Amino acid sequence: MALVDVADLAIEFPLYHHNARSLKQRILASSPLRLKKDEDNRIVVAALRDLTFRIGNGERVALVGPNGAGKTTLLRTIAGVYEPVAGTLRVEGEIGSLIDPAAGMDPLLTGRENVVLRALYRGLTEADGRALADEVAGFAGLGEFFEVPIRGYSAGMSVRLSFAMATAMTPAILLMDEWFLAGDSDFMKKAETRLSKLVTDAEILIIATHDMTIVRKWCTRAIRLEGGRILADGTVDEVLGAETVT
């Protein structure tokens, strides 16, 4: 049974470590809501504040809201990239993340080596890891680039590799940022079937998106964030109404 359970969660990003006093005063004066001073007298962005929700088995959740609302930060927090400054986060089930293409990969290793390493990390045998790498190579279509260190990849190549890798295994909890759906059109046509299967097979899907067509197609629930807080949480129809874009 997969579960994401969040209570009173807060994430902050320090912006200024040094003592730029007059600048601090000006920033705080012009933006009193989202920027604040922490106990070490640094200016921080309150990226997420007072978040409480629970996502259980079978739920397909869209995170919606304007630029800077906190959608990607929330995905990364659930993925374990950021440590909350307050509150609790409980995740049960293996996470597959389509958020940052090169996350968790070693830039000095080749595409193939990265896949095998990830497979070993997930408890597969080396033979299974090698078989998985062949499968990923076939789908990613990187040709000879699969055999070079990934620091030499273009942004699109990194997306192809991480997409192929993430969709070759079925995670219990799938986290996805919508820009992962914006690869070149030939690749995305090929990717769609594979992605649909992954979305269906995962026990929990959480996707951050501005595209209400995606929300209506894939999701059963929507959480609207604004200014790092939850404004609404309910069924897609309740939260979106007649909306098509945010």
Ligand SMILES: Nc1ncnc2c1ncn2[C@@H]1O[C@H](COP(=O)(O)OP(=O)(O)OP(=O)(O)O)[C@@H](O)[C@H]1O
């Ligand atoms: N690494 C960081 N350092 C400092 N501030 C950050 C960092 N990442 C995000 N923020 C801030 O946190 C807030 C939430 O950003 P986030 O990227 O989560 O928003 P979003 O809803 O995903 O926006 P978008 O729709 O534009 O992708 C914003 O105010 C942003 O400036």
